[in-house]
Amino acid sequence: MNKKGLSTPYVIWMAIFVVAPLILVVVYAFTSKSGGFTFENFSGMLQYAGIFSNSFLLAIIATAICLAIGYPLSYFLAKESATIRKVAMIFIMLPMWMNFLLRTYAWMSILEDTGLFNRLLALLGLPTLHIINTNAAVVIGMVYNFLPFMILPIFSVIEKIDRSVIEAAQDLGANSVMVFKRVIFPLSLPGVLSGITMVFIPAVSTFVISKLLGGGMTWLLGDLIENQFLGNVYNPHLGSAISLVMMIIVMICMAVMNRFGEGEEGAVVL
Amino acid sequence: MKKNRFGSRLFMTLIGIFLYAPIAVLIIFSFNASKSRSVWAGFTLDWYTQLFQNERILSAITTTFLVSILSALIATVVGTAAAMGFSAMKRRPRGLFLSINNIPLINADIITGVSLMLLFVFFGGALTALGFRFRLGFGTLLMAHITFNVPYVILSVMPKLRQLDPNLMEAALDLGATPWQSFWKVVLPEIWPGVFNGMLIAFTMSIDDFVISYFTAGSGVSTLAMEIYAMTRKRISPEINAVSTLMFLFVLILLIIINVRQIRQERQERNRRQQIKGSEMPVDEIVSNEIISLLGESEGE
Known part of the structure; x- marks a missing residue:
């Protein structure tokens, strides 16, 4: 029997369930409800420019915060002993495996006006803050949910950096700042890039976080798409067009970023 | 130097608190006697008993x-077979198929969900027109889950196949084993760790998924994640x-279980590597890393 034939069922499966659906998205995006070819779905999208920019802005902020927390954390962690590293990794992954709806729901009760965070502030004699149903709450939700996706790839790259490379740099007279700038950071770049990808994509396309923590005040691209497919407006043609545009913008961002990150050995992960 | 350590440990602890505070809050308030999400009114197990009487949730x-x-x-069987087929292919077609395989992993979940929904609605309409009965439901939900599960299995099995000595299967065949026997008795035991891990990853991805299920299950069936979403949208209930507490446990x-298995595997592999000196591993390590990072990928949303 031909061994290659073993993959035939899955190749057919991919054609039907991976390739065909994406082609359908493109087809729907360029057709109207009556079935004719049209650009209307795209020209009508201009009214949603605000939602587009808001989505990308919040996703960029959340990704930047994740990077600002995740990079130093991975860096410090890599210096710890093997046991601490292993235990820490399990602790970082554990919340990630809990359903993210529940994690987001938890923040609802913390950030509420009469929630635990404000109670804590009041207890300390500080003025309370209105956080729930604002962009800030949405960003907190994104950071909380996606932080592990930033830590894991960066950590796994830094952990693998050959100690002797760092020692060689020190022997050659580099101080710790220079070692970081010239050796560790460039070597960890692939991890940083895949971390950014893995935080940015779910952040820009979320609709749950904005619904639960934004309270419908903050509409993101995900909400817009969801509304076209399962909401009361039901317009899969417009929904497909928005999905397509989002996909293309994300793809361009990733391509630009990966180009910028090339030069070393290229991205190892993803 | 010591001072430096202290600072970094403090930072790590703070992040730990940030990660676990919400979960602690969820768990503590599951035992709260009042419906409030922030005021403690005494210990109760009422919400657990109510949960197990709630038929929608059950x-x-x-x-x-x-x-x-x-x-x-299904994903494990299909994915393992596909991985074996792919690894027997030439570089080019293998590369092409593996990139298509990666699409569901890289795409935002909402895109995967929405595109599958379009497929089901489109072909469902065609099938209904031909007189077949077709509706969004358990069947479509299952198809969607298989679609996003197989890629994890393939990514987990491929490195094990790469490590496999190609002569091993031929030796079994030469010694008179049928292809099926040589797979079952020679190949499968060798790649089993990858197959099993792939299955576990697929299982957890499925349990955790909300977005793709939400778009492909229709209105008749709902998964636990969908039920939780509906609950958060309607009323606030400590159920x-x-x-959450039960899921966390x-x-x-x-x-x-997974970690104990992994540690045991690593120990075995280390022993084996000591016996057969010179067998290189870096490729495998890179790929297993890839899986670790991909693990997160679709889970978020």
């Missing part, structure tokens, strides 16, 4: 486990906290 749990187990099993136990 049927959602059944659906979730059924779809997760079925899709993980959600009770669900479930994941914790699952994770312990």
Whole structure:
């Protein structure tokens, strides 16, 4: 029997369930409800420019915060002993495996006006803050949910950096700042890039976080798409067009970023 | 130097608190006697008993486990076969198929969900027109789950196949084994760790998924995640906290099992590597890393 034939069922499966659906998205995006070819779905999208920019802005902020927390954390962690590293990794992954709806729901009760965070502030004699149903709450939700996706790839790259490379740099007279700038950071770049990808994509396309923590005040691209497919407006043609545009913008961002990150050995992960 | 350590440890602890505070809050308030999400009114187990009397939730749990187990099993069989086929291919077609395989992993979940929904609605319409009965439901949910599960299995099995000595199967065949026997007795035991891990990843991905299920399950069936979403949208009930606590315990136990297995495997592999000196491993390590990072990928949303 031909061994290659073993993959035939899955190749057919991919054609039907991976390739065909994406082609359908493109087809729907360029057709109207009556079935004719049209650009209307795209020209009508201009009214949603605000939602587009808001989505990308919040996703960029959340990704930047994740990077600002995740990079130093991975860096410090890599210096710890093997046991601490292993235990820490399990602790970082554990919340990630809990359903993210529940994690987001938890923040609802913390950030509420009469929630635990404000109670804590009041207890300390500080003025309370209105956080729930604002962009800030949405960003907190994104950071909380996606932080592990930033830590894991960066950590796994830094952990693998050959100690002797760092020692060689020190022997050659580099101080710790220079070692970081010239050796560790460039070597960890692939991890940083895949971390950014893995935080940015779910952040820009979320609709749950904005619904639960934004309270419908903050509409993101995900909400817009969801509304076209399962909401009361039901317009899969417009929904497909928005999905397509989002996909293309994300793809361009990733391509630009990966180009910028090339030069070393290229991205190892993803 | 010591001072430096202190600062970094403090930072790590703070992040730890940030990661676990919400979960602690969920768990603590699952035992709260009042419906409030911030005022403690005494200990109770009422929400747990209510949870197990809530038929919607019970049927959602059944659906979730059924779809997760079925899709993980099917994905494991299909994915292992596909990985074996791919690894026998030339570089070019293999590269092409593996990139298509990666699409569901890289795409935002909402895109995967929406595009599958379009497929089901489009072909469902065609089938209904031909007189067949077709509706969004358990079947479409299962198909969607298999679709996003197989890539994890393939990514987990491929490195094991790469490590496999190609002469091994031929030797078995030369010694008179049928292809099926040589797979079952020679190849499968060698790649089993990858197959099993792939199955576990697929299973947890399925259990955890909300977005793709949401778009492909229709209105008739719902998974636990969908039920939780509906609950957070409607009224506030500490039953959600009770669900969270149970799920957390479930994941914790699952994770312990996986880690114990991994440690045991590593020990075995180290022993083996000491016996056969010079067998290189870096490729495998890079790929297993890839899986670790991909693990997160679709889980978020």
